[in-house]
Every structure is written in structure tokens, then in C-alpha cells.
Amino acid sequence: MNYKKCIVCDKDINGDIIKKHDVEFCSEKCVQDYEKKLKELSKVVNWDNCC
């Protein structure tokens, strides 16, 4: 069986799937982790750590 994977923890989602942000999560905790990462991105002033 092809289980869906949680975008944050990469575990197979065996229970209820939480669909938010165009992706799928296994728990509210993972949703919060995702939203935290998204907020952190907004705080990154210097994106120039490359090249």
C-alpha cells in the first residue's frame, strides 16, 4: 500500500491526514513545526549565503 508521507517528519501517515499549506501532515505538532519554519524564513534577512 502506498502511504502518504508527512511533509515534516517524513513518516507514513497511517491515521487522519491533516491537509494544510497544499501539503499533508500527520499531526498538529508537525503543522506547527512547518509554520514555525515558514516564519523563520521570513526572518532571514540575508539570503545571500550562496555562490
Add this chain to the structure above:
Amino acid sequence: MIQLNLYDNSGQQFDLSKYLRGSKLGLVFFRGAWCNFCKTQLKELQNNLATINKTDTKIIAVSSDTKLNSSLLKEFLHLNFPVLSDSNFEIIDKFQLRTKYKDKDIAKPAVIIFDNKGSELYRFVGQDYNDRLPTHNLLKVLEDLSYAS
């Protein structure tokens, strides 16, 4: 129809035919969410998406980033086209676009355009971070391809 083993950021097979619905495909390879030049390019593509779509072309961006970082980047930059992960380099290697940056394997910045039958119409492969197809040139290529078809 072009056959590409693409997966969405939930790990499910990406339904290319459903996404394209007979349109051309513009496959945009970028180095990663950490690359400022790539982000600028992706934002420019978003800003010109209506014009691109008018040439009957749909965009998909691909990098070796994780699914999580691909998804975060898409949302952070408000991109209305798929940003997919190819962290196992299946697609990147298919088009021989793998390169190294600071000992890390990444994709070269590249754009490949396919018609709705899967034939390759155009390819640009940049050799470095600042060697990439300018968006205005991409628009010209797409316009020319539209006239040709």
C-alpha cells in the same frame, strides 16, 4: 506524452498529464532554496506566469532540495506552479544536470521545454549560478515556439 517520474511534496506520483492538459512543459531546474539567484529567477517566473501560460506552457520547478524545503520555498515565494523535490537525482540525472557546489551535489540552473507529445523543443543549461536563462529570453523563446506550432 512526456514520461517523468515526478512526485509531489506529499510523496505521491505527480500527475503530469492532469497538470499539463495538453500544454507544453517548461521544466526549470534550480540549485536550491539557499540560492538567491534561483529565488530571484523563480519570483520572476511567477511575475510572468500569466504571459507564460498564454504561450500554452506550464512551469514545474525542480531541485535536489528536500520535499519540505521545496514546499516551504513555494509557499514563502507565493509561487503558483509546482516546486518539486528530486533529492534522489532521478530527473536531474536523466537530463545530465548534476553538478557539485562546495562538495554538495546539486542541479545546474537549466530550462527544458517539451511539447505536449514529450518532444524536447528547447534546452538551456547554465554552467554556474549566474549563468541562467534570463526570464525575458525565456518569454521570447516561448513566444517563438508558439508561432512555430
